[in-house]
Amino acid sequence: MLKRLCSRVSAAFFAVVLAACAAPGPQPGAVEIRSGVIEQIIETQITSNQHAGVGAVIGGLAGVGIGSLIGGGTGRDVAMVAGAIGGALAGNEIQKKQDQPTPAQQIIVRTTSGVLVAVTQPTTPGLFVGQRVYIQGNGEGSRVTPQ
Numbered sequence: 001m002l003k004r005l006c007s008r009v010s011a012a013f014f015a016v017v018l019a020a021c022a023a024p025g026p027q028p029g030a031v032e033i034r035s036g037v038i039e040q041i042i043e044t045q046i047t048s049n050q051h052a053g054v055g056a057v058i059g060g061l062a063g064v065g066i067g068s069l070i071g072g073g074t075g076r077d078v079a080m081v082a083g084a085i086g087g088a089l090a091g092n093e094i095q096k097k098q099d100q101p102t103p104a105q106q107i108i109v110r111t112t113s114g115v116l117v118a119v120t121q122p123t124t125p126g127l128f129v130g131q132r133v134y135i136q137g138n139g140e141g142s143r144v145t146p147q
Helices: 002-021 054-067 074-098
Strands: 033-046 102-111 116-122 132-136 143-146
Touching: 033 116, 054 074, 102 132, 116 143
Parallel strands: none
Antiparallel strands: 033 102, 033 132, 102 116, 132 143
């Protein structure tokens, strides 16, 4: 009798635990959308550091390739090292000139719950102070769009 009662209580306990684990949480890929009113727009720039170092690596590899065509023996080794260093410096400078900052806006929105949210995004024409907007997403992926 006691054994039967313990097994039923254990089964009920595990059923409750499993049901709690199966409760749906935030779905992956779900986008949070909040609404509010733009309070301020500040013009700014977004700098890109996505390709940092790529120019130096490509320039260094090109320098090694060109240096390997020069001379032979120790002279070739010296030419390869010099080519790698020179190519890396040149490639880095070329990349710096290509990576120009993107015009952007820092938009401060007061949500319907009264919270101020600041979102920095590439310039979106047509947004103005006092406009009702949606804030889509959260974190660095947030975007402000007109309602």
